[in-house]
Amino acid sequence: MVSGNTVHTNTGFGLRLSTETGYRENIITNNTAGTVTGGLGYQNVCNGNTTCP
Numbered sequence: 001m002v003s004g005n006t007v008h009t010n011t012g013f014g015l016r017l018s019t020e021t022g023y024r025e026n027i028i029t030n031n032t033a034g035t036v037t038g039g040l041g042y043q044n045v046c047n048g049n050t051t052c053p
Contacts, residue, residue, distance in 0.1 A: 001021070001022045001023070001024065002015060002017065002021065002022070002023040002024075002026065002039070003023065003024045003025050003026065004025050004026065005026045005027070006026070006027045006028075007026065007027070007028045007029075007031065008027075008028070008029045008030050008031065009029075009030045009031065010031045010032065010033075011031075011032045011033070012031065012032065012033045013031055013033045013034050013035065013036060013037045014026075014028035014029070014031040014034070014035045014036060014046070015028060015035070015036045015037070015038075015039065016036075016037050016038060017036070017037070017038040017039030018038055018039070019038050019039070019040075020040075021038065021039045021040070022039065022040045022041075022042065023036070023039050023040070023041050023042070023044060024041065024042040024043050024044060025042075025043050025044065026044045026045070027044070027045045028044065028045070028046045028047070028052065029045075029046070029047050029048070030047070034053070035047060035052055035053060036052050036053050037053070041053075
């Protein structure tokens with residue numbers, strides 16, 4: 001479980017996770033490749049939206 005992080009202004013994805021990895025209560029913004037790839041998300045904020053990929 002990845003939780004409680006602020007991830008911003010990276011050249012890749014904010015979070016790059018395996019399909020079974022959970023993530024919650026993270027703030028992910030302004031990452032070049034996108035916000036999140038993989039994983040199961042709960043209660044995150046991605047580029048100002050409460051819905052993350």
